[in-house]
Amino acid sequence: MVRALAVLLAQLVATPIVSETVETDDRRTIDLGTFECRDINRSTVLQRVCYDPTRHDLVVATGGFDARYCGVAAKTVDQLLGAPSMGQFFNRHIRREAAGRRYDCSA
Structure with a gap:
């Protein structure tokens, strides 16, 4: 038992830690290593929300x-996560704003 545990620990130490990456809809790969991610189960629109508070970057799975989405304030993310309808909030205040260049990452 002790030997098996020692082997398991040795394997864990030797295994490299790899950050999760996602490919966005514009085919860019984003490393989520600095993002705080939450799986969403109370919305029919959003499946996951990831936010990097240092860079103010938001990655949303829909x-x-x-x-x-770039330049998103932490307050906006808090409002999104606390909204009665996360999908409506997202569509009105984030997705629409990205189309208008406010949160567009290429601007």
């Missing part, structure tokens, strides 16, 4: 696709 419909099986990930999209990145």
Whole structure:
């Protein structure tokens, strides 16, 4: 038993830690190593929300696709996560704003 545990620990130490990455809808790969991610189970629109508070980057999974939004304030993310309808909040205040260039990462 002790030997098996020692072997398991040795394997864990030797295994490299790899950050999770996602490919966004514009085919860019984002390393989520600095993001705080939450799986969403109370929305029919959003599946996952990841936020990097240092860079103010938001990655949202909707419909099986990930999209990145830049320059999103932490307050906006808090409002999104606390909204009665996360999908409505997201569509009105984040997705629409990205189309208008406010949260567009290429701007």
